[in-house]
Amino acid sequence: MSTSKPKSSKLIFTGMVHPIHFKNLSGRDFERMVFATLLRMRAWRWLNWHGQTGGDKGRDIIGVCEDELGNEATVVVACANWQKFTLAKAKKDIDRLTSTQGTPPHEVIVIAGGDVSAETKDKCKAHADANKIKICQVWSGPDFEEHLRFHAPSVLNRFFNGDQLPDDEAELREFMLELDPATEKEAGLLVARLFNRPAFQTPIHCESSMPAFRQAISDTIGALNTGIWRDREGAIISRVPPSHVFPDARVSEGLTNCSKKLNTLRMTLDEGIKANAIRPCQCNNPLCTTHEIDPPYPQRLEQERTEALRKAADALALLGVQLS
Incomplete structure (x- = not known):
């Protein structure tokens, strides 16, 4: 069965339905x-x-x-x-x-x-x-x-x-x-799922798992910009409304600014890795993903992640959606 249909450049919302039995x-x-x-x-x-x-x-x-x-x-x-x-x-x-x-x-x-x-x-x-x-x-x-x-x-x-x-x-x-x-709220809920993950909720300490963190940042930027949410292997997890399709310009702008803040966060992470201030731990376990993080990078990463989440939370709040 084919389910494909033309996609519009803006979200179009329809009326609701009957009681359910x-x-x-x-x-x-x-x-x-x-x-x-x-x-x-x-x-x-x-x-x-x-x-x-x-x-x-x-x-x-x-x-x-x-x-x-x-x-x-x-x-x-x-x-x-x-x-x-x-x-x-x-x-x-x-x-x-x-x-x-x-x-x-x-x-x-x-x-x-x-x-x-x-x-x-x-x-x-x-x-x-x-x-x-x-x-x-x-x-x-x-x-x-x-x-x-x-x-x-x-x-x-x-x-x-x-x-x-x-x-x-x-x-x-x-x-x-x-x-x-x-509904516009359902569209916002699809976007909110992007942030309901440990990468955006687990405190960043002097020892943290960085590969999954960086991948989550990149996945989320891609989803906000293109509407395609991929996993770490590149397979499509889901499709979400990209930031530019929301009718309310404040929502669209807020999600776009969130994407920009996430890009800043990714750049800070890469900067720390390049400077060897963020590096794999010395446990010699090839499966270990824990990284040691020198100051001030834990504080910088935490602050920049908080700023990105605030942009998303403020935008989605306009739709009646709260981040977890």
Whole structure:
């Protein structure tokens, strides 16, 4: 199925859609909407919608993103659009998801189509904790609708206008890459994901991991300028609205200034490396990415990164979007 369409030089926003009754959706349609929403919510290193599994013919969603330290974290998702959400079924799904991994996943998300009591959520989290799962989220139907409307209103807009979401994972992924945001706020949320990474949140000390830091700076500059967000291997992670397409000139200018500040940050980093004030540690481990940083470079890098983030935060705030 072809999903390509002409791209305009400016964002065009459309009206919103009807109330959602997830119980009226097939299990497959529910899973499509979950997968599409997750693609928009996080910066995934990869996210796969697997083949049919289990007696209910449901499909697992398994992905890898960065944890708070920048390490790979496995996330497994169960779509539970049952007529009645029960604790026993939820526990069974958590056990099944856990058993498919060699080690317990970092995070499990169980997404229901209807109501889920606070008591049931707590018991699901306790069960996950007993299985050595660090994070467990249980979304009720209203919780999922809130995420869907907040992060991916364009999915709703297309779905309720009769444009069925693709059933094939690769086609659905491409569909989401080509799908324009339905609101200016959704466009801002796509940009905000660029900064929701350890490279922009971890304090810079006298010892830090510099290769990943520099790569994140370059990736973000490229995304802000071109709208194409690539990973360290050059593969496309996602497409985001580039700074110049925002109708509000203040937003466009603010994101452009953020890109300029990030370029200054990258130049300072390169300057420190050239002067040998930023250098690999002497542990003799070829896999070690830690660098020693001499003053005043930790302070300079921290200040320049803060200035770049402030430019982005101020611009996105005009759209009602906050950086994490």
